Each structure stands twice: as structure tokens, then as C-alpha cells.
Amino acid sequence: MSSELTAWDRVQIARGKERPTSLDYIGAIFNKFMELHGDRLCRDDGAIVGGLAAIDDVSFTVIGQQKGRNLKENKKRNYGMPCPEGYRKALRLMKQAEKFNRPIICFIDTPGAYCGIEAEERGQGEAIARNLFEMSGLKVPILSIVIGEGGSGGALALGVSNEVWMLENSTYSILSPEGFASILWKDSKRANEAAEVMKITADDLKNMKIIEHVFPETEPLCVENIDMVAASIRDGIIAFVTRYKEKSKEEIVAERYKRFRNM
């Protein structure tokens, strides 16, 4: 992809309506997927999808943040902004993966955790914190791939992993550029400037050693041209699982600890 693209250009691509979603990747990468629902407390959050998947005879737990393509879908998906129930469903599925010794693959794509009254009432902060805490100790290898927007704590709650990869035009940030510009410069219209300063692109993050790998996009991804990247991701997942196969549970946890300890 042209290196003349600015950080702001990439933000627009990451947020674009045509950008493939978690379910698109899950369908293109895995042979089988059975979606599982619910947090076992009060609700099934449509902003997070998760379940059992397989590549050939290797089983996985797969979790993804899911945006909707239209207004009707977004009513269910809440524009990919999870509530506490979504993070609790994700944790339930991750604990299940640990019990059955399945690697976990997370697809990250969210503008951020939902910030409504009910989300606060039901403990949005606690749900994110709990995920960070528990993910850090899971005894199976975890891989997260930022496919669109990696919106702050809401993204990190699926990102305490052994490795984090990004697509070339994905972003991962402490806050949206608009929010950043608003807080630091009192002017949200300077968002494009903020995007440059914040270092939110995949290449920036690889240089800062926040992520391990960037998948190139020869043109902005959409459902029609997803196959090549999906094949690359699939190969990457197989190589990841092979790398981690020989490691003990203690090594898997220790390496993940060291990764974040160095940040």
C-alpha cells in the first residue's frame, strides 16, 4: 500500500463501511465455526462474537468484536462497542479454551467500549480490568489481530496476548484522534494532526514494539478482496500454533508477562 497514506487516511480506512469484520475473517480463515452465546449472567452482547473453530484438525476458541454493516445490524452489534456482558462472554469462552487446552484467537475491531449509563451501571471498568487480569494468566497461547480499529481499553480487553498483529491500515490507540485533539488541544477538528502525533498506525506500533507483525494491504480491504490476506492470516495462525506447541504452560504465561512487562 502507498506509503504516502497519512495516519488520518488509515484511520478512515480502518473505520470504513467496506472494511471486513470479524465474522468475515472467521468465515474465510477457519474450516468450521460454531458460535456460542451469553455471559451466563444476564445477556448476550452482539458486539462480541465467539465460539469454537477449527483449521483442519486443530481446534481453537475464536473471539471477535463485531461491527454491523447497516443500521439494523448495528442495533444488534452496537457499532462494535461492547458492553460489560460482551467482555464477560469473552472471558467465559477464554476460560473454556484454557480448560480444553485450545489456543485463543481474538479479532479486535472496536471504536471503544460502550460508554452508556447501563454500561457503567453494570461495571464496564470492572469487566475490562477483569479481562486484563485473567487473560494474563491463561495457560494457552493467545493471538490477537487488530483488523480495524483498536479502540483503547475496549480493545486491550481482548489484547493481553502472546502476540498482537495488525493489518496495515488498522489502528490501535489510547483514544480516538478526535478525543485526543479535544483533550490536549481543545479542538477536535485537529484530529488529523493528532493521528500523526499519536503514532497509531500499524507501522508505528511495530516500530515501538507494541505489536509483532503487520499484514500488508495492497489496496484497502473489503469482503471481495479478503481472500489473500485471510490466507496469510491462516498461515500465520498455523505457524503461531506450531511455535507454541512445544512450550510448557508456564513458559506460555511467562513469555506473555515479559512481553507486557517491557512496555
Add this chain to the structure above:
Amino acid sequence: MLKDMFKKTSSQSKKMLNSAQIPDGLFQKCVKCNEILYAEDVVSNYYICPNCGSYFRISPRERLSMVLDKGSFIEWNEELPISDPLNFPGYKQKLKHVKTVTNLDEAVITGEGIINGTNVAIGVMSSDFLMGSMGEVVGEKITRLIEGATEKKLPLIIFCCSGGARMQEGIVSLMQMAKTSQALKKHDGEGLLYVAVLTDPTTGGVMASFAMLGDVILAEPGALIGFAGPRVIEQTIGQKLPEGFQRAEFLLEHGFIDKIVKRSKLKQTLSILIKS
């Protein structure tokens, strides 16, 4: 002169009553009830307004003196190098200025001390230092505090106070949420106690990481405790927020904290918990 008393009050009240740098003999105005107060009355009342009962924010050193046995505090990691991962324009200069004005090295002081004869690891955050925001140094100090507590098998107490993640350090600030939380997982794995004390305000990335991970979570009365800031929520939903939303009492009602503790009872409560 009467005129001079009110002049001092109007220009300095807000800053002074949000920190513990209250000079002797001055009158102060409470920003909550607007009452003119004699400074010594505020100080001797645990920095609580004698008129309306509002809790003022206090400095880490004041907090440590209220909670620990006298002279028992040993500070850890007093001065870590400045972190500026984005080379953010003006950030280094801002840090230098804030360090001078607050006489703090960063937004948290960490170390060990004794409470009624029991050793503890303790950290206290400060809203005076860039609103208690968490960047790499705060994250590192807190992580070393937790790791030190794990190694020395100490119970851990962290007084949380923060406007959230430090924007100027970008994604590195975000990662501190994971770094601190994973350290707590290890501390927990050793069967050690962690008490989080949430003070006003405890929000954003701090709330969504170590603040909400205590085995026991205490809060001061009226403290603002929330993930998203109130203004952001109002803008998102397009309505005004209900009365008391995101206050300690609200969190107690919704099942997210164990107890609201008056400042005068905090040392006693912590003492009971660490000896249990």
C-alpha cells in the same frame, strides 16, 4: 484587611482546596458549599469541609501520614527517568514544570510502611500531578510496587486517584493497564491481599485496570468513580445523567465496591483487613 482575605480566597480557593498545600492562618472557601473556612479547621478535620462534609483531595504525603504508623514509610523507586515515547511537543517541559510546582516526581508515590504494627506495601496517587494520569513511569512504579509486595509477601494497598491514561504518551499509557493488572495476577497467585481505596476521582484507564481488581475495594464518600467521563457519557446518550451517577454510593448500590469508609476510619479499617 477584610478586602485582602476575600481577594486571596477567590483567586486561590479552587487549587488550594484540591490539594494539601494549605498555608497556616489563611481563610479558604469550600468550592462545594461556598462557605468561608478557617484553614486549620479543614486540616484538623481530615481535609473535610466542616460545613458541608465534602471531601477535599489530599496529597500523597498527607495520606501516608494519616494511614501509616509515624515515621514508618520507606519510599521505593523515587526517581525513574522521564518517558516521552511519542516525542510529544512540549511534554518534557510540562513535566519539569509540574514536578517543580507539586514537589512530586510523578503522579504516584510508592513504598512500604507499617499500619498498627503490620508491614504493608503502599501506593498513593496524586491528582495534582497532571490529574493523576497514568503514563509509563506511573505504570512502572505501580508494577514495581506490586512485584515488590509479591516478593516480600506483603499485603498491598493502593490509593487510586486518576483522570485516566496519560494522553501524551499514547499507546504506551494504554499498555500500563495490562502491565499493572498482570502484576496483580501474580500477587494474587501468592495468596496475598490487595486493598484498593478509590478516592475522588478514579476514572478511565486506572479504573479499568488495577483500581477495580482489589480483593477488597473501599471508597471515600462521594468519590467520582467511573470508566467513561461524565461529559462523554452525556454526549453519547444525549441526556443529562441521573443524580449521584458514578459516585461511590452509586457503585456500592450496583455491587462494585465493598464499603464506603469515612476518612477518619480509614486507618482502622485497613488495619482490620490486613490483620484478617
